[in-house]
């Protein structure tokens with residue numbers, strides 16, 4: 001698949017669209033999923049272009065997984081969740097809907113099902129508050 005620089009996450013990286021940012025470094029960005037499957041569902045993306053795990057450079061992938069590890073710890077601390085799920089999809093057949101590599105970090109509790117994937121927009125004030133919770137956990 002050819003990388004489309006008009007995809008939503010590329011536009012967020014260029015500052016053309018807003019996001020509720022929780023972390024940024026030279027190589028990666030982490031922000032709230034706008035249609036979260038659980039509270040504090042966070043996305044981590046590389047700044048380098050690539051649609052998925054196969055066509056993203058190894059350097060960019062390494063930076064992204066290192067940030068994903070930080071965010072997983074912060075989301076767990078922020079929510080108090082006993083479990084954290086990390087998901088990464090490649091291709092529409094695998095369920096991918098945005099074609100810029102990203103890892104999902106989703107907190108999990110026993111007996112609480114995930115909300116549907118990429119459905120049901122969260123209120124901006126909730127996303128803002130959850131981003132602050134994750135940022136505070138990163139700082140702590």
Ligand code: 5GP
Nearest residue numbers: 008019032033034035089095096097098118
């Ligand atoms: P995928 O299906 O590609 O693995 O995941 C894409 C994710 O991006 C979905 O969980 C979806 O809710 C999220 N998403 C789609 N559009 C936007 C957007 O404009 N902003 C943010 N922050 N997340 C988005």
